[in-house]
Amino acid sequence: MSIALGIDESHKVSDWPPLQEHDIRHVLKGFGLSPAAHRPISWQSERPFSSAGIIRLDDGYEVFIKRHDYRLRPADSLTDEHRFIEHLLAEGLPVCAPLRDHQQLSTLIAGNGVFEVFPLLKGDDLYHTTRSWEPYHNIQHAASAGAMLARLHQASSHYHAPSRSPCLLTSCMEPLLHEDLGESLRHWVLTQPGLSAHLPANWLDELLPLVTPFHQHFLSLRDCMTPLWGHGDWHGSNLTWHRDHVYGIFDFGMSNLSCAEFDLAVALERSFIRWMAPNSSHPIAYEQIEHFLDAYNHHCPRTAARNALVASLLPLCHITFALSEIAYYGYLLGDQAHADIAYHGYLLGHARWFHSSAGQGLLYALAPYA
Numbered sequence: 001m002s003i004a005l006g007i008d009e010s011h012k013v014s015d016w017p018p019l020q021e022h023d024i025r026h027v028l029k030g031f032g033l034s035p036a037a038h039r040p041i042s043w044q045s046e047r048p049f050s051s052a053g054i055i056r057l058d059d060g061y062e063v064f065i066k067r068h069d070y071r072l073r074p075a076d077s078l079t080d081e082h083r084f085i086e087h088l089l090a091e092g093l094p095v096c097a098p099l100r101d102h103q104q105l106s107t108l109i110a111g112n113g114v115f116e117v118f119p120l121l122k123g124d125d126l127y128h129t130t131r132s133w134e135p136y137h138n139i140q141h142a143a144s145a146g147a148m149l150a151r152l153h154q155a156s157s158h159y160h161a162p163s164r165s166p167c168l169l170t171s172c173m174e175p176l177l178h179e180d181l182g183e184s185l186r187h188w189v190l191t192q193p194g195l196s197a198h199l200p201a202n203w204l205d206e207l208l209p210l211v212t213p214f215h216q217h218f219l220s221l222r223d224c225m226t227p228l229w230g231h232g233d234w235h236g237s238n239l240t241w242h243r244d245h246v247y248g249i250f251d252f253g254m255s256n257l258s259c260a261e262f263d264l265a266v267a268l269e270r271s272f273i274r275w276m277a278p279n280s281s282h283p284i285a286y287e288q289i290e291h292f293l294d295a296y297n298h299h300c301p302r303t304a305a306r307n308a309l310v311a312s313l314l315p316l317c318h319i320t321f322a323l324s325e326i327a328y329y330g331y332l333l334g335d336q337a338h339a340d341i342a343y344h345g346y347l348l349g350h351a352r353w354f355h356s357s358a359g360q361g362l363l364y365a366l367a368p369y370a
Contacts (some may be wrong), residue, residue, distance in 0.1 A: 007132070007325070007338055007341050007342065007345075007346070014044075014045065014046050014047060014048055014050075014051060015048045015049065015333055016049075016050060016051045016067070016069065017051060018044050018051055018053070019041060019044060019051050019052070019053045019055075019065060019067060021035070021040060021041065023067065023110070023113070023115075024040060024041065024053075024055050024065055026110055027065060027108050027110065027115045027117065028055070028057070028063075028065075028117070030101050030108045031099050031100075031101050031108070031117055032101070032102065033057055033063070033099075033117075034057060034058045035055055035056065035057060035058065036056040036057060036058050037058065039056075040055050040056050040057075041053050041054075041055055041056075042054045042055070042056050042062065049068075049072065049169060049253070049328075050066050050067060050068045050069075050072075050073075050253075051066070051067040051113075052064065052065065052066040052067070053065060054120065062120050063099070063117050063118065063119060063120065064096075064117070064118040064119070064120055064121075065115060065116070065117050065118075066115065066116050066117075066118075067113040067114070067115050068113065068114045068115075068116075069112060069113065069114075069332065070109070070112050070113065070114050071112075071168075071193060071332060072167065072168050072169065072328070072332060073114055073167060073253070074114065074165065074167060075107040075109060075114050076165045077164050077165045077166075077167045077170075078106070078107050078114060078116060079106060079107065080161070080164035080165060081164065081252050081253065081255055082097070082098050082106040082107075082116070083161065084156075084159060084161070084229050084252060084255055085097050085098065085252055087155070087156075087158075087159045088152065088155050088156070088159075088249075091155035091158065092155070093151065093152060093155050093249060094121075094122075094123075094246075094247060094248045094249060095121075095248065095249050095250070095252075096118045096119045096120070096121045096248070096250065097118075098116050098117060098118050099117045099118065099119070121240055121248040121250050122240065122247060122248055123239075123240025123241055123242055123246075123247030123248040124240060124241050124242065124247070125237075125240055125241075126236070126240075126241045127235075127236040127237035127239070127241075128237060130236060130237055131276065132275075132276065133270070133271075133273070133274060133275040133276050134271075134274065134276075135271055135272055135274070135285035135288050136236050136271060136285075136288055136292075137236070138244070139287055139288055139291045140244035140245075140291075141236060141241070141244060141246075142271075142285075142288035142289075142291045142292040142295075143291040143292060143294070143295040144244060144245045144246045144295070145234070145235075145236065145239060145246055145267075145271075145292060145295075146291065146292035146293060146294070146295035146296035147246075147295040147296065147298070147299050148239070148246040148249065149231070149234055149263070149264070149267060149296055150295070150296045150297075150298075150299035150300035151299060151300075152230075152231060152249065153228065153230070153260045153263065153300055154299070154300055156228045156229045156230065156260075157226075157228055159228070159229055161229065161257070162257060163256055163257040164255075164256050164257070166191040166192070168192055168193065168324045168327055168328050168332070169253065169254060169321065169324050169325070169328055170232065170253070170254050170255070170256045170321075170324070171230065171232030171233065171254040171255070171256050171258060171262075171263075171266060171317075171320070171321060172188070172256055172258075172320040172321075172324075173256075173257075173258040173259065173262045173317075173320075174188065175187075175188040175319070175320060176215065176218065176313075176316055176319070177222065179219065181208065181211070181212065181215050182204050182208050185204065185207075185319070185323075186204065188320065189323065192323065192324055192327045193327060193331060193332075194327045194330065194331025194332070195323060195324070195326060195327035195330075195331065197330075197331070198326050198327060198330030198331055198336075198339055199323075199326065199343070200343075203343075206348055207319075207347065207348060207351065210348065210351035210352055210355065211315065211316060211319065211351050214312065214315040214316055214351075214354065215316060217312045218309070218312040218313060218316060220312075221305060221308055221309050221312055224303070224305040224306050224308075224309060225259040225261060225262075225306070225309055226259060226260070227257055227258070227259055228257070228258070228259055228260060229255060229256065229257050229258070230255060230256070230258045230259070230260065230262060230263030230266070231249070231252060231254070231255055231263060232252070232253075232254030232255045232256055232258070232263065232266060233251060233253070233254040233255075233266065233270065234263065234266060234267035234270060234271075235267070235270040235271045236271065238250055238251040254321070259309070260300070260302075260306075261306060261307075261309035261310045261313055262309075262313050262317055264296065264310045265310050265313035265314045265316075265317040266317045266318075267292070268289065268292075268310070268314055269314060269317055269318055269350070271285075271288075271292075272284060272285045272288055272289050272292070273285075273353075273362070275349075275350065278349075278353055278358070283358055284358065284361075284362050286365065289365075289366075310366065311363050311366040311367070314354070314362075314363065314366070315350075315351060315354035315359070315363070318346065318347070318350050318351075319347065319351070322342055322343075322346040322347035322350070323347060325339075325342035325346060326339050326342045326343050326347070328342075329342055
């Protein structure tokens with residue numbers, strides 16, 4: 001029997017109340033816009049971590065509004081994210097920058113919500129019904145996604161900014177950089193609201209034996225990395241498409257300062273291992289990985305040492321996000337069942353899988369790219 005090692009977010013109803021007309025009227029007014037007089041909310045997202053929807057304006061145009069709980073995404077953290085998006089747009093990447101109000105602010109705070117407003121991104125959302133952790137639809141999509149991620153990293157290499165302000169549910173590499181992984185993780189956990197109270201007392205005793213061998217390998221390669229901002233959550237449902245080609249990039253909610261190799265490892269972990277059925281006969285999309293990495297390396301050639309970092313980070317790149325999910329479900333939502341899945345299935349389960357024959361086989365198969 002195959003045991004899922006994660007939460008299938010694609011089949012969850014949004015964790016937050018849907019947008020209401022009184023919300024959007026107030027928010028749009030702050031940006032100098034007016035909603036359509038009749039049924040301005042044309043669509044509402046079912047993604048779990050925020051409330052979002054497409055809003056019709058009185059002039060016939062549409063915008064995308066997203067509301068975050070202030071405990072999940074403070075305004076200063078969103079501002080960090082927005083600056084990165086604006087840089088990528090200036091570099092010619094197919095992204096949509098947030099709108100700004102008359103004070104040049106890109107967020108609006110109302111009650112417990114932090115709002116952002118975007119123009120609509122062009123392209124087709126081909127993955128909105130795709131199950132979480134599933135591969136791309138075909139090898140052409142995998143190759144196009146790899147090529148576009150290379151373009152993003154090339155553009156990001158010209159962006160110089162510190163890590164975003166600490167908050168839940170971002171892609172964070174920083175604890176991995178230290179020799180004493182246990183001590184750095186213990187310190188980092190304190191930056192995540194409510195996390196300490198929802199971790200078992202022996203969490204490091206359970207985690208460290210699983211990840212220390214991989215971490216030691218990473219440390220031997222650490223000096224080869226070059227810091228840069230990454231997308232942090234690269235997979236098909238955060239891209240729009242035109243036939244077999246990536247048309248647009250969105251959802252930079254997990255973007256942060258890391259390095260290209262960490263971002264690549266996240267992309268591999270998100271899309272090419274069937275975590276909802278890890279013990280199936282074909283848990284790894286090897287052909288897609290080959291096309292994804294070949295396309296990436298064609299546009300952004302890498303040294304052998306830098307490519308070795310990708311393989312070394314693959315068993316580690318989920319750690320901080322999995323820990324943060326425990327706080328999100330346990331502390332913010334009071335959902336202990338999903339917090340337990342995030343701990344046992346995601347945090348420990350993913351790390352343990354890389355010690356299996358399938359996990360070891362994947363790391364060995366990445367050797368031509370390393």
